[in-house]
Amino acid sequence: MIIDKTWRILTVGDGDLSFSASLLTHYQPASLTATVLDTSDVLLGKYAHNDYQTLLDQQCPVLCEFDVTDPNAWSTLEKHSFDLVIFQFPLIPAFKSHQEFQEKCKEVHINTLNRQLLRHFLVNSFKHFLDPNGARLCYITSKDVKPYKEWNIENALHRNTDIDYLGWHNFNIDAFPGYKVRNVDRDKHVKDTKGITYVWSDNSAHAIKSQLNESLYKGDAYCELCATGPYNNDQDKLKHQSTKKHLNMLNYEAMWQLILDRE
Numbered sequence: 001m002i003i004d005k006t007w008r009i010l011t012v013g014d015g016d017l018s019f020s021a022s023l024l025t026h027y028q029p030a031s032l033t034a035t036v037l038d039t040s041d042v043l044l045g046k047y048a049h050n051d052y053q054t055l056l057d058q059q060c061p062v063l064c065e066f067d068v069t070d071p072n073a074w075s076t077l078e079k080h081s082f083d084l085v086i087f088q089f090p091l092i093p094a095f096k097s098h099q100e101f102q103e104k105c106k107e108v109h110i111n112t113l114n115r116q117l118l119r120h121f122l123v124n125s126f127k128h129f130l131d132p133n134g135a136r137l138c139y140i141t142s143k144d145v146k147p148y149k150e151w152n153i154e155n156a157l158h159r160n161t162d163i164d165y166l167g168w169h170n171f172n173i174d175a176f177p178g179y180k181v182r183n184v185d186r187d188k189h190v191k192d193t194k195g196i197t198y199v200w201s202d203n204s205a206h207a208i209k210s211q212l213n214e215s216l217y218k219g220d221a222y223c224e225l226c227a228t229g230p231y232n233n234d235q236d237k238l239k240h241q242s243t244k245k246h247l248n249m250l251n252y253e254a255m256w257q258l259i260l261d262r263e
Contacts, residue, residue, distance in 0.1 A: 008030050009029045011088070014036055022177055036065075082134065085139070086141070118153070121138070140153065152224075160260055167214050168197060168213050
């Protein structure tokens with residue numbers, strides 16, 4: 001992960017706060033503010049090992065009940081005061097009941113709800129959190145497996161905005177000693193899988209682009225939606241377009257477009 005020590009950093013939804021603690025200890029940014037969705041009581045009760053007190057002891061602000069989709073939850077945060085905002089392995093929390101699932105998924109899919117969360121993160125970060133005169137960067141680190149890879153992260157989230165997707169690099173968890181990727185709702189260490197950090201800015205010519213990889217699945221020989229290819233010929237591509245995987249992705253994209261059309 002590309003970190004500059006001169007940056008002021010905000011971490012979003014950092015479960016047990018182990019990522020923020022490692023970031024602060026090993027990279028020593030100019031400033032760090034860490035946030036979690038849970039209340040402090042829930043955080044301390046959920047995770048037997050957490051870095052809440054560790055961060056407070058180092059004078060690092062920790063904001064609990066920080067919902068990046070809700071202005072009321074982060075209204076006390078100083079506006080436009082960060083260079084970089086980071087969201088590690090985001091995923092909507094599990095539904096509390098079957099009734100809640102039915103209500104929230106009445107017109108959309110869980111795929112769409114996760115995309116909405118990440119879009120809110122990007123839009124609110126550039127509108128409210130990032131300094132107009134700062135580095136102006138957003139990082140989302142996600143997994144290269146289902147369901148995460150079905151969110152079309154590189155193309156769908158910033159659509160119809162002035163935010164530009166700049167590229168990606170592999171996330172090396174070994175560069176963050178002590179960081180444990182946790183289950184969203186339980187005190188359980190999630191099995192390490194390949195992580196990819198995706199990068200956005202509203203400066204399409206940002207200097208960081210030279211350190212990033214471009215999207216691998218652009219052009220007629222690839223399927224951008226499914227992140228597959230290259231295909232040997234048109235027949236192979238047509239065969240792919242009839243697969244269940246591709247048809248599912250088309251369905252997700254159609255639902256996503258309905259959400260965007262309502263904005």
